[in-house]
Amino acid sequence: MAPLQNEKKYRATLRKLRQMPELSEHEAILFARSLAATPDQRWAMNTNFLRSLGCSSLSAKLKLISK
Numbered sequence: 001m002a003p004l005q006n007e008k009k010y011r012a013t014l015r016k017l018r019q020m021p022e023l024s025e026h027e028a029i030l031f032a033r034s035l036a037a038t039p040d041q042r043w044a045m046n047t048n049f050l051r052s053l054g055c056s057s058l059s060a061k062l063k064l065i066s067k
């Protein structure tokens with residue numbers, strides 16, 4: 001897929017996420033990145049994604065998973 005198409009898909013996803021009132025702007029950007037079309041645009045590791053959400057400790061991760 002061409003880089004321009006990937007960017008368009010990312011922007012469309014971000015627009016949809018921004019319409020969700022329960023997500024902050026920061027969370028919308030984080031989730032849009034996690035849903036990116038190409039692997040190089042996504043998070044390299046799940047731990048980086050969780051850390052960006054504020055789940056740096058094991059107990060915070062377990063709380064997130066148990067919801």
